[in-house]
Amino acid sequence: MTMQNLTALPYVAWVEPQDEHRIVLSTRLRLARNLSGRNFPHRLNDAEAEEICGKLAAALPQDGEFAGEDWQILRLDELLEREQGVLLEKHLLSRDILQHTQGRALAVNAAQTLALMFNEEDHLRMQAILPGLQPEAAWQRLSALDDRLSERLDFAFDDKLGFLTACPTNLGTGLRASVMLHLPALQITGRLEGIFAQLPQAGMTVRGVYGEGSQSEGNLFQISNRLTLGLTEEEIISRLRRLTEQLVAQEVQAEEWLRANRLLWLQDKIGRACGILSSAYLLSSAEAMQQISLVRLGLAMGLCDKIDWRELNLLMLAVQTPFLLTDSRENLSAAERDAARAKLCRQKMCGSAQADIL
Amino acid sequence: MLCDKCGKKSATVHIKQVINGKQTEQHLCADCAGGAVDVQMPSFGSLDLHKLFWGTPAADVRRPKICPGCGISWAEAAKGGRLGCARCYAAFADELRPQVAQMHGGKRHIGKVKMLNPTAQVLLQDSALANKNYERLALQKQLGELVDLEKFEEAAAVRDKIRSLEAELQQAVQQANAADQKAGDER
Numbered sequence: 042m043t044m045q046n047l048t049a050l051p052y053v054a055w056v057e058p059q060d061e062h063r064i065v066l067s068t069r070l071r072l073a074r075n076l077s078g079r080n081f082p083h084r085l086n087d088a089e090a091e092e093i094c095g096k097l098a099a100a101l102p103q104d105g106e107f108a109g110e111d112w113q114i115l116r117l118d119e120l121l122e123r124e125q126g127v128l129l130e131k132h133l134l135s136r137d138i139l140q141h142t143q144g145r146a147l148a149v150n151a152a153q154t155l156a157l158m159f160n161e162e163d164h165l166r167m168q169a170i171l172p173g174l175q176p177e178a179a180w181q182r183l184s185a186l187d188d189r190l191s192e193r194l195d196f197a198f199d200d201k202l203g204f205l206t207a208c209p210t211n212l213g214t215g216l217r218a219s220v221m222l223h224l225p226a227l228q229i230t231g232r233l234e235g236i237f238a239q240l241p242q243a244g245m246t247v248r249g250v251y252g253e254g255s256q257s258e259g260n261l262f263q264i265s266n267r268l269t270l271g272l273t274e275e276e277i278i279s280r281l282r283r284l285t286e287q288l289v290a291q292e293v294q295a296e297e298w299l300r301a302n303r304l305l306w307l308q309d310k311i312g313r314a315c316g317i318l319s320s321a322y323l324l325s326s327a328e329a330m331q332q333i334s335l336v337r338l339g340l341a342m343g344l345c346d347k348i349d350w351r352e353l354n355l356l357m358l359a360v361q362t363p364f365l366l367t368d369s370r371e372n373l374s375a376a377e378r379d380a381a382r383a384k385l386c387r388q389k390m391c392g393s394a395q396a397d398i399l
Numbered sequence: 400m401l402c403d404k405c406g407k408k409s410a411t412v413h414i415k416q417v418i419n420g421k422q423t424e425q426h427l428c429a430d431c432a433g434g435a436v437d438v439q440m441p442s443f444g445s446l447d448l449h450k451l452f453w454g455t456p457a458a459d460v461r462r463p464k465i466c467p468g469c470g471i472s473w474a475e476a477a478k479g480g481r482l483g484c485a486r487c488y489a490a491f492a493d494e495l496r497p498q499v500a501q502m503h504g505g506k507r508h509i510g511k512v513k514m515l516n517p518t519a520q521v522l523l524q525d526s527a528l529a530n531k532n533y534e535r536l537a538l539q540k541q542l543g544e545l546v547d548l549e550k551f552e553e554a555a556a557v558r559d560k561i562r563s564l565e566a567e568l569q570q571a572v573q574q575a576n577a578a579d580q581k582a583g584d585e586r
């Protein structure tokens with residue numbers, strides 16, 4: 042993996058289609074850890090933060106299960122804004138860590154399934170991201186990584202409170218387990234808000250991947266556990282799985298309702314979405330995401346065959362602004378961006394000129 | 400000195416006051432001071448909370464609690480929503496307890512536990528000791544579950560087992576460290 046691939050190419054492991062209904066795009070598990078005897082990152086000066094980055098980087102496992110990871114370590118203060126944006130869109134980086142980039146770093150494995158942020162809110166935020174609904178597999182990887190790191194690093198821990206974190210909301214396991222879901226049929230049938238309102242009772246929170254609330258662009262939502270203390274990691278993960286399976290079942294029911302009651306209307310919507318993506322010359326990010334969401338629904342329901350799953354997933358990533366910018370096109374006007382985005386969609390939808398993108 | 404307000408008569412009344420943390424002084428003549436109650440009124444919208452403690456016994460003057468690890472005060476930590484270091488959890492245990500209970504339902508940690516003194520090479524090299532460390536980790540987890548189920552007698556037995564393993568491991572680590580030290584000195 043080259044630096045170029047990591048920070049420019051619109052490809053990341055989680056875009057590989059997995060889930061049979063294509064409703065769960067990715068599973069992401071994150072662990073928070075801190076070194077004992079050191080101030081938390083917001084109380085470190087840049088030199089101290091640098092030193093901790095070095096310590097963490099040196100502890101990355103290179104053998105056994107982690108022999109082929111080929112870790113790449115990026116200093117955030119050396120990245121261009123566009124490259125930071127690409128890493129954000131790939132969900133390998135958080136927005137918070139970009140507030141102060143000196144003494145901050147990111148380590149990513151070659152497969153882009155493991156990403157470790159150094160000196161975000163905690164000294165170490167490590168995450169495993171896999172396509173589809175795979176919380177158990179992601180946990181196996183992440184827990185093994187945690188075990189290997191803890192052979193070399195002394196993590197702050199308390200018998201009652203578990204792993205100690207800068208913010209008490211992450212205490213205990215330090216585990217935030219989440220899935221990214223595409224829920225267009227529930228959105229169209231107006232059931233989304235009612236379902237989301239029940240999530241806090243289940244100990245879960247939801248947020249839009251692009252934009253807030255149930256109006257998220259592209260109908261993409263991230264569901265994650267709220268509690269980190271007083272449960273085992275396995276419990277957190279199995280709760281996430283059970284809840285996700287329920288949401289998938291509800292979405293499938295909503296699809297079936299649409300098929301039985303609004304078929305022609307839906308076919309028209311999906312057909313128009315294909316038309317726009319394959320013929321438009323200017324597409325805003327919001328419109329592109331809206332039309333891609335409809336095409337996705339079309340694929341899921343067997344009402345559209347203009348593009349395959351993998352290509353559509355890649356397109357969803359590629360239309361995000363940071364991927365449209367290149368060294369020669371660092372600053373695009375809004376209109377230029379919309380034109381570049383529309384061109385990308387036309388190429389993908391017409392099944393040609395892949396070479397232009399990859 | 401002439402009156403600050405009318406600038407004609409000489410000032411006989413001197414008013415000092417703190418408004419929004421800034422000390423101001425006014426020098427007024429008897430007429431102006433009498434008719435000018437407003438000069439005594441602080442501007443609206445900001446209460447000077449320090450004044451609430453004015454005149455109370457010295458014992459009530461609160462010394463801010465400071466974490467010995469990082470030097471952050473509880474007020475600072477609470478305001479930012481983040482603690483300064485791991486030792487803050489002990490330093491501000493009383494303040495944090497209700498918050499943590501509200502966030503997480505007052506339960507104790509039952510997830511993964513930390514390896515004992517992981518930097519000690521001896522635990523990595525000696526497989527018998529490593530196994531004991533893993534056994535300790537497993538027991539620690541079991542202890543949490545037993546406490547959760549309120550099986551306190553069994554929990555006590557497990558805790559004793561953990562303590563004896565810990566003592567054994569600590570001793571092994573200390574011996575290894577002493578041996579390293581000696582080897583280092585001889586070189």
Ligand SMILES: [Zn+2]
Pocket residue numbers: 402403404405406407408427428429430431432
């Ligand atoms: Zn006067």
Ligand SMILES: [Zn+2]
Pocket residue numbers: 466467468469470471482483484485486487488
């Ligand atoms: Zn502290």
